[in-house]
Amino acid sequence: RRRTAILISGRGSNMAAVLDAAVAADYPAQIVLVLSNRPGAVGLERAASAGVATLVIDHKGYKDRAGFDAALDAALEAAGVELVVLAGFMRLLTPQFTLKWLGRMINIHPSLLPSFKGVHVHEQALAAGVRFSGCTVHFVTADMDAGPIIGQAVVPAVPGEGPDDLAARTLAAEHRLYPAAVALVAAGRARLDGGRTVYDGDAWTAVTLT
Numbered sequence: 001r002r003r004t005a006i007l008i009s010g011r012g013s014n015m016a017a018v019l020d021a022a023v024a025a026d027y028p029a030q031i032v033l034v035l036s037n038r039p040g041a042v043g044l045e046r047a048a049s050a051g052v053a054t055l056v057i058d059h060k061g062y063k064d065r066a067g068f069d070a071a072l073d074a075a076l077e078a079a080g081v082e083l084v085v086l087a088g089f090m091r092l093l094t095p096q097f098t099l100k101w102l103g104r105m106i107n108i109h110p111s112l113l114p115s116f117k118g119v120h121v122h123e124q125a126l127a128a129g130v131r132f133s134g135c136t137v138h139f140v141t142a143d144m145d146a147g148p149i150i151g152q153a154v155v156p157a158v159p160g161e162g163p164d165d166l167a168a169r170t171l172a173a174e175h176r177l178y179p180a181a182v183a184l185v186a187a188g189r190a191r192l193d194g195g196r197t198v199y200d201g202d203a204w205t206a207v208t209l210t
């Protein structure tokens, strides 16, 4: 089983979905560490109660991003981490850090990328009047929310709904998509090759959700 760290900043509901899936003996990722850049992250309690090691590296204790990322990297190496799963981790990572973990670090974002990067994603989607939104899992590269796509789930927009409604329905789709995507990458059945995601056989169907 691939030694995996989940990085969070807050609620940690995607983390919880992956932790729940990883309870199965045949799940290819073993969650060895949950790490937060925010001391008060609610997800830390959930991880601890699941018996997973937790660690806080408060970004406020570092004078720049390079210093914070060096501390992050040291903690991941110390735990023997092989795969890094970003789950609502709201810090930009330095190009140096993303390069080191290239192909071994993934993120989930609550839109159908490449549309609506960054924050206030659901407001952006509703303002654009899209009929379909959704979520995307991708390999992390130096460019925010722009790495090679691993999987997506579609969420139809409902006329008249607000961003919170769309966020809630998208989150439910995230909780289906992320455990499947983490499993695929941990098993090596989806991998980064020449700037693209390549799949073993029909493995892509597990992360192409409508």
Ligand code: GAR
Residues within 6 Å of the ligand: 008, 009, 010, 011, 012, 013, 014, 015, 087, 088, 089, 090, 108, 109, 110, 118, 119, 171, 174
């Ligand atoms: C999720 O919707 C995730 O996709 C989003 O933050 C939320 C975290 O919720 N991530 C981003 O916007 C990253 N750019 P969670 O802490 O309950 O998993």
